Amino acid sequence: MATATLPSTAEIWHWLDEVPDPEIPVISVVDLGIIRAVRWEGETLVVTVTPTYSGCPATAVINLDIEQTLREKGVAKLRFERRLSPAWTTDWISAEGREKLRRYGIAPPVDGAASDAMLRQRSARLSGRSDPIIACPQCGSTKTEKISQFGSTPCKASYRCTDCLEPFDYFKCI
Amino acid sequence: MSVTPTPSGDGTVLFEFLQRMGDNALILGHRLSEWCGHAPALEEDIALANTALDLIGQTQLWLGLAGEVEGKGRTADNLAYLRDATEFRNVLLVERPNGDFGKTLMRQFLFDAWHLVILQALRSAADKRIADIAEKAAKEVAYHLDRSRDLIVRLGDGTAESHRRMQEALDELWPYTGELFIGDTGDAELAAAGIIPAPESLKGAWDDVVGETLAEATLKKPADGYMHKGGKRGVHTEHMGFILAEMQFLQRAYPCATW
Structure with a gap:
């Protein structure tokens, strides 16, 4: 993918808003407030995710779902970063x-x-x-x-x- | 990510501390998971499993950082499944057998009260990686303490039978609480560097929560007598081997198996 054709981060946020939470599919991962940042590093898209509860088994599934959605949209290079701080709060929903x-x-x-x-x-x-x-x-x-x-x-x-x-x-x- | 320098310079005491935090959460989480499907009421079964899940999640954070600090390429899974009993650093309290529901709850309450106090103190640790984990874990543990505290009061100040069982549980477990507040030279080094609170300094806040709760629960606080210790430096009770035999079976029988 040439640099000129990389989708904007606004577009990425829009796509992520279509990724449902695996446990509560009526809300998206964006609604849930767990996507903390989206940025391009060269041609690699870096998505920063924060866990809800530290032992939440859905976390791994969420990353898989995000990856699948972004790949379908044509994102070739993707990396996840986990951010613990500030800790997720329900106030971010x-x-x-x-x-x-x-x-x-x-x-x-x-x-x-x-x-x-x-x-x-x-x-x-x-x-x-x-x-x-x-x-x-x-x-x-x-x-x-x-x-x-x-x-x-x-x-x-x-x-x-x-x-x-x-x-x-x-x-x-x- | 660079390893924060510690007074001894090689991260050994920090590795030790992180294992203690991780192993306390891991062994207590494993003990609670033994209740899954056996608790006296469905809601309690779910609550115990949820608490176990929080603790195992916290274990991944603490032992993950421990492996990073050690710098030998060991992951949280490696540390959890491939160390032997003498390498575990959890306090003896968390390896106590579940006993009846009252004993499990009393163990939980005595631990939760300490856990929240240390996590709140660690939120301002000089090492940001530790502060970040503590901030996350403290929110979860506030719920653990809220629940265990509530049930100690309800069962202590409940029927004659529930009161008797709670007092028995308290008397049996009390001699295992002292170890939480005994520091060693490594603790002193880390405390001097502002990375952890001195273990002794947590006793006052713990006493307040425990004293207030036991009074409300009409339970008699035992006198501080002989305290069992050893877990923090790898000297465990006979229960530890049985826990590991079950917890580590898969990785021992089928090394490197993945899900």
Whole structure:
């Protein structure tokens, strides 16, 4: 591929926005906020990815999916870089991503609450509220209760709605 | 990436420290994985497996960096699967058998309380690679502590039977907590260089969390008596060999096998 024909990074971002998260296919890896940078080094495209949870098994699959998509678009030389810092936070999930999560039946993380989960939990405990109020993604009721802080994947907690009685996942803040 | 110079100049003490962090996470993660499919309730089963997964993920980061610092081409997998028991640097606490659910939770709580304190301190480590891993891991461990703390209170201040079991677990595990706060000359070197907090300096914050939680759980904090130690320098209990026999079986039987 000649240098003149290399796609712009804006174009690359656009393509990456079509790569679904393997566990929650309604949102893209861009919505999730895990793509930290895209740049060309000569004719090699460097994609910088940050892991959500350090042990998330989806990480390897995500890189494979990104590679497959970019190869199909004609990117010949590709390299991944892993960036740990700043650590991924649910605050980076885009507004669009949050809405997609809600429509899919997963309560999105409480906005802006992720900066220090420990402090948040402690202040909640001291104030007598055990948890932030999470609205049911099915019926919108705020009468919900936590079943378990740990859910079907590392990033989710299990909740249930006491109005419509549906169980649901909550994308917990980190 | 260049190796950050350490006081001894060759990275040996740093390699030692990174193995300790990685091995604590690895062995506790492996112990928790033994519960998969056996916990008393589905949610607890999932929570234990999720915690194990976080710890194994953190192991990859710590041992990955350890291999890099050592500079002999060993990967996190090499270190996890091809070292023998005397080369492991985890504290004895994490290799204690699971016992009943109460014992597993008490071990988890005593470790989580220390884990969060050290990770929070490591976030400002002079070595950025360590600070980056600590920042990532601290967020996950905050959830671990939140859960284990909550269950210690609920089971300690629960039924007569759950209270009895939690007190027994505490009494049995308490003599394994001292090792977390005992430093050696390598620790002192790294602490002087601002790379790690001195192990002794973490005791106060740990005591606060543990004391407050045990009081709320109506459990009696044991007196600090004799403390078992040795794991940090590779002297392990008889349980370690059994853990490795299971964990390392595949790589030992089929060397270099890949998934």
